[in-house]
Amino acid sequence: MIIQTQAIVLQIRPWSRTSHMVTWLTPEHGKIVTAVKGACRPKSAFLGQYDLFYTCDLLFYRREHDGVHAIRECAPLVLREPLRRAWRAAAAAAYLVDLTARVAFGHQDAAPLFELLTRTLDRLADAPxxxxxxxxxxxxxxxxxxxxxxxxxxxxxxxxxxxxxxxxxxxxxxxxxxxxxxxxxxxxxxxxxxxxxxxxxxxxxxxxxxxxxxxxxxxxxxxxxxxxxxxxxxxxxxxxxxxxxxxxxxxxxxxxxxxxxxxxxxxxxxxxxxx
Ligand SMILES: [Zn+2]
Structure with a gap:
């Protein structure tokens, strides 16, 4: 099943030399992990499309059982650029997404959590x-x-x-x-x-x-x-x-x-x- 959703990037981990494992928080599907194959290749369609603290428009193939989903498309919606410059706000944001990644589950509604994290990251970025x-x-x-x-x-x-x-x-x-x-x-x-x-x-x-x-x-x-x-x-x-x-x-x-x-x-x- 293919799913389109908004998603906040919680974690990006290297996976093989050129690929990423990306952990997202979505409103309807909770925490999900997608593999992004060839993410670091110079001609990857995903270059610059996601980074920590971004909210993205995400299109992925859902696997019914716990596991890694396959990403199809991704485009940034909210970049929260100031977090690249204000290190205190970035350190706070890093803690918030880490904590959220630890307490969120997959395959469940996480709309209240998604809304809370969105507002808090926005606040950190807009007025550090x-x-x-x-x-x-x-x-x-x-x-x-x-x-x-x-x-x-x-x-x-x-x-x-x-x-x-x-x-x-x-x-x-x-x-x-x-x-x-x-x-x-x-x-x-x-x-x-x-x-x-x-x-x-x-x-x-x-x-x-x-x-x-x-x-x-x-x-x-x-x-x-x-x-x-x-x-x-x-x-x-x-x-x-x-x-x-x-x-x-x-x-x-x-x-x-x-x-x-x-x-x-x-x-x-x-x-x-x-x-
Ligand atoms: Zn008492």
Missing amino acids: PDAPRELILWYETHLLQRLGLLPDLTTCPYCHTPDRPWLRFSLPSGRFLCQHLAHGQPGEASLSLHRDVQALFRVLCQSAEPFPGAQVSADFASKKNHIQPNLILGLSRFLGMFIAFHLDVPSAVRRVTFEMLDTTPTQKPALLENS
């Missing part, structure tokens, strides 16, 4: 933010939402009284530990979360536009003067642990990305971390 970390956190939050894995940060009126700024969050159950709901298992993975981080997470969840949208920043700023770096760090750590636990993705990719994007003067180069 100085600090793409917030945008990554926004993407991760809304990715979890679309996967049905959003942590539940509602508090219990009896256990989580306002005089307690730190709340204990259970990773396996995805909610705050509380005597009135399911009891935590002894030794289960948990972490402490500050109420201000919980509030920032709520803002992120409710923000429909890629964060930091002007309105969202203003809303949060009016309450907190400014978003304190330690709040962003707290939320980043929380989401990092939650994602590693529930999506089964390696944490190193995320850690290195955030180290690259760290603009504080005390940063350690990522490559020297273990020396």
Whole structure:
């Protein structure tokens, strides 16, 4: 069966001396992989037709069972050129497509995921933010939402009284530990979360536009003067642990990305971390 669809390039891997394996995200067919034979030959019809972060018009022969589909035609629709020049935005985009490639499946509807990735990559390309970390956190939050894995940060009126700024969050159950709901298992993975981080997470969840949208920043700023770096760090750590636990993705990719994007003067180069 031949299929025409829009598709975002998630990964390009070499395959033989002149060919590529290309991983795409499509709205109707989820994640697919196509072989592009002779992609690197000087006269290939595919030269310049796809690259990382492109959205393309793709025509391919679908194989019914999991496997590699055969590409027939491909033409770029959205190139997102600024990502070739703004390295911070490119590093953020590389992390987003890698994460998406790890959590998306084939042969299933991925329209919400496709729409989310499209909007976020567009935002990175059109207005490369100085600090793409917030945008990554926004993407991760809304990715979890679309996967049905959003942590539940509602508090219990009896256990989580306002005089307690730190709340204990259970990773396996995805909610705050509380005597009135399911009891935590002894030794289960948990972490402490500050109420201000919980509030920032709520803002992120409710923000429909890629964060930091002007309105969202203003809303949060009016309450907190400014978003304190330690709040962003707290939320980043929380989401990092939650994602590693529930999506089964390696944490190193995320850690290195955030180290690259760290603009504080005390940063350690990522490559020297273990020396
Ligand atoms: Zn309770």
